[in-house]
Amino acid sequence: MRWWRECAMGHPLKKSPMNLSPNQFSQIARLARDRWGLHLTEKKISLVSSRLASFIRKSGYESVDSYLSHLEENGSEEDMLVFFDLLSTNVTSFFRDLAHFDYLEREFYTPLSRGNTTLPGREIRIWSAGCSTGCEPYSLAMNACESLSNRSEWKISILATDLSNSAVEEARAGVYERQQLEKVPNEIVRKYFRSVPGQSGQIQVSDEIRGMVKVAQLNLMDSWPMKGPFEVIFCRNVMIYFDTTTRRDLVLRFHELLRPGGIFAVGSAETLSGLKTPFRPVQASMYTK
Template sequence: MASPPQAPPLHRIAAPRISAEDVVVFCDFFYKKTGISMDASRRYFIDKRLEDRMAANDCNSFREYLSLVKFQPGGAEMQALINEMTVNETYFFREDYQFACLTRRMLDEIADRKDPRRDRIRIWSIPCSTGEEPYSIAISILEDWPRASDFDIEIIASDIDTRALARAREGIYQARALHRVSPRIRDTYFRKLDGENWQVVPSLRESIDFGVINVSSPTQMARMRGIDVIFCRNLLIYFDDLSRRQTAEHFFDALNPGGFVALGHSESMSRISNIFVPRKFPEALVHQRPLP
C-alpha cells in the first residue's frame, strides 16, 4: 500500500537578525533623540522591541527600519518606537513623603511670594507615566494644603510615551495601583467600574494638563517657563552624565526663582549640578533654584 503524500514542510519566516553593531547604532540614535542611555546589557529588551516594530513595518533588516524611523514624514514610527522602549510602572502616592513636603513646606514658601488675586502656582510632573503621580499631587493639595482654595493652581503632566498619556487622560486603574489609597480618598476621587477597575472622577481628570514633552529637545523645554515645583522622579537614572546636566539646566531655566525640584530617592542633584541649593525639610530633601 502506497504511503500518503507528505505535506511540504512549513517554513517559518525568521525575525530579521539584529547584530551587536546594530544595537550600538540603535543605542546611539535613541540616546540622541531622547537622552535615554541604553547599552548591550539590555540586549534582550532592545532586540525584542526592535523585532516587534520591524515586523509591524515589514522591514527585512535593521538598517531598513532605521531609515524608516529617521526619514518618515510626521515621525509616527519614531513615536511608536519611543512608546515601546519606555517603561511605565508606578502607583498612587508613591514616595508620598514628598507630597507631604509639598503641602507642608514648599507650597507655603511659594505662596508667600505670590499675590493670590493674580498669580498662579504651577506644578510640573515629568515623566508623568500613566498619571498616578500628577493625580496624587492634585489629591494631596486638595486634602492637605489649607490654602488651596486661595490660589489658582495649574498641574502640568508630561511624558514622551503617547500611549501612557492616553491612559493617564482616561484615568482608569486596576486595584493594585490604588493599594496605598485609603477607602475614603478612593471613594471621594474615584468611581468604581467593572471588575477591579476604578476611574478618576471627571473634575480631577479635567484639572490636569497632559502633553508630550521630550526633555532632550531644547525647543520643547524652552516652552516651559514660570514653573514653581517640578517632580522629576526616577527619570535621570536612565540618563548619562551629560544628559543629566543638560536636564538640570533646563529645569533651572523653567523654574521661577525660589522654585523646587523633587527627584527620586536614588537620585542626587549634588552629583549632577551645583546650580541648585539643597533644602532639607523634615519630610524630604529637595532642591531649590536660588532666590535673587
C-alpha cells in the same frame, strides 16, 4: 540548563530570543541618544532585543535591519514615537516616594494655608515632567487638595508631560486598574476616584482632579513651549536614562523655569550631587532654588 532537561522537567521549550548584533544595537543606541537623550548601555541589549523581536513579529517588517533602515531613511514622527515606546519604561505608581508628598504638605502647602506666602497671585503651577501614565500628576493634585486648608482660594494648575504615545493617552483618560490603588488609603480613593460603568476592575480619577491636570506630549530634549515660573517641578525616575551631560543640561533648564524658593524633586534613587547645579538640597532627592 540543557533543553532536554527542561523538557524532562515539563517546561515548554522556549523560542530562542532574537539577539541584536553589536552594529544593530549601536545604531539603535545612537538614534535613542540623538532624539530622546536615552543612554542605552550594553546591559539593555537583551531587553531591547526581546521588545524589538515581538514588535517585528507583529509588524510585518522583514527583519530588524529593514525596520532600522526604514526609521533612518523615511521614518515619520509617528514611526519614531512607536520606536520610542519600544525602548522606554513607563513604570509608575500613585504617591510613589511618599516622602516627597509629605515634604510638599509640610513645607509648601502648610505655610500657604497660613497665609505665609511670597507668591504674587493665587495660582500654584506645578510641572510633572516625564509623567508616564499620570499617577504622578494626579497624586500631586490630590496632595494639593488634601494639604491646602483654603483650597478654594487657589487655582492649581498641573502640567503633565511625557513623550510616550501610550502613556500620554492613558494619562489623559485617567482610568486605572483597581489593583493600582491597593496602597492608597480608602478614604482618598472614595474622595477622588469613581467607578467606570460596566468595568468593575477599573476606576477613574474624578473630574475635579482631572480638571487640575493638563496632559501634553513633549520630548524633554526639544525646546519647551511653556513659560515659567513653576512653584514645583517633579522629574522623577526619568533622568536615570540620560547621561551626565544631558542630565545636567536638563536640570539647569528646570532651574531656569522654577520660581526662586520653588521645589524640584528627582526619583528617590537619584541625586544631583556631582552635577554642579545651583540647586540646594532640602531632603533626600528634593531641592530648592
